[in-house]
Amino acid sequence: MARLPVEQQLAAFREVLGRNETLVEVLNRAAALGLPGWYLTAGCLFQTVWNVVTGRASAQGIRDYDVFYYDGSDLGWAAEDEVIRRGRTLFGDLPVEIRNEARVHLWYEDHFGVPCPPYPSSEAAIDSFAATTCCLGVRLEPAQCV
Numbered sequence: 001m002a003r004l005p006v007e008q009q010l011a012a013f014r015e016v017l018g019r020n021e022t023l024v025e026v027l028n029r030a031a032a033l034g035l036p037g038w039y040l041t042a043g044c045l046f047q048t049v050w051n052v053v054t055g056r057a058s059a060q061g062i063r064d065y066d067v068f069y070y071d072g073s074d075l076g077w078a079a080e081d082e083v084i085r086r087g088r089t090l091f092g093d094l095p096v097e098i099r100n101e102a103r104v105h106l107w108y109e110d111h112f113g114v115p116c117p118p119y120p121s122s123e124a125a126i127d128s129f130a131a132t133t134c135c136l137g138v139r140l141e142p143a144q145c146v
Contacts, residue, residue, distance in 0.1 A: 013049070017138065020048040020058040022094060026065045029090050031140040035083065037070035037101075037122040039137030046133045064095040068137065070122040072102040101125035 004012070017023055027040055044065045051060050067087070071079070080100040087098040101122050108116035119125040126137045 016049055016052045016058075017045065019052055020044075020062075022059050022062070023048055023065065026067070026091070026094060026096055027138065027140050029094075030067050030096075033083075033086065033090065035067075035069035035071070035098075037068075039068050039122050039126065039139050040065060041068050041126055041137040042066045042129065042134045045136045045138060064097050067096055067098045068101050068122045068125060069098070070101045070119070070125075075103050075106065077103075 023040070023044055026044075030038060030040060044062050047060075047062050048058050050056075051058050069083070071083075073079075080103055083100065084098050087096060101119050101124075104125060105116045105118040108114075116128075119128070122137065126135055129135050
């Protein structure tokens with residue numbers, strides 16, 4: 001697939017992701033939240049691809065679905081917690097984690113033991129993942145919701 005033109009690669013990627021019904025549901029619901037700079041990212045994407053390529057069920061082994069957004073207007077915990085609570089209501093039946101990437105630098109060192117500079121965007125946060133197979137993010141624009 002890597003030798004195909006980029007548009008064909010993207011079409012194949014979309015088709016593979018579309019086989020994971022949970023992933024599609026998360027995308028649709030996340031779009032409805034209207035979060036700034038949001039993406040569904042990381043393991044749920046590459047694991048879906050690996051699953052399909054190796055003939056497994058598309059959602060096999062996926063523990064959670066990570067939704068990132070970027071809102072630098074309020075870096076307090078209360079603002080992020082409000083979004084997380086809205087997400088719990090919306091995603092109550094699905095294993096979704098929501099995080100504001102504008103706040104990561106505030107807790108990262110305490111959690112992982114190394115400092116993290118502030119990210120300027122969700123894209124920069126995704127680009128910083130240690131494993132390049134995780135450096136993916138997808139989203140739907142409101143008109144694309146199905």
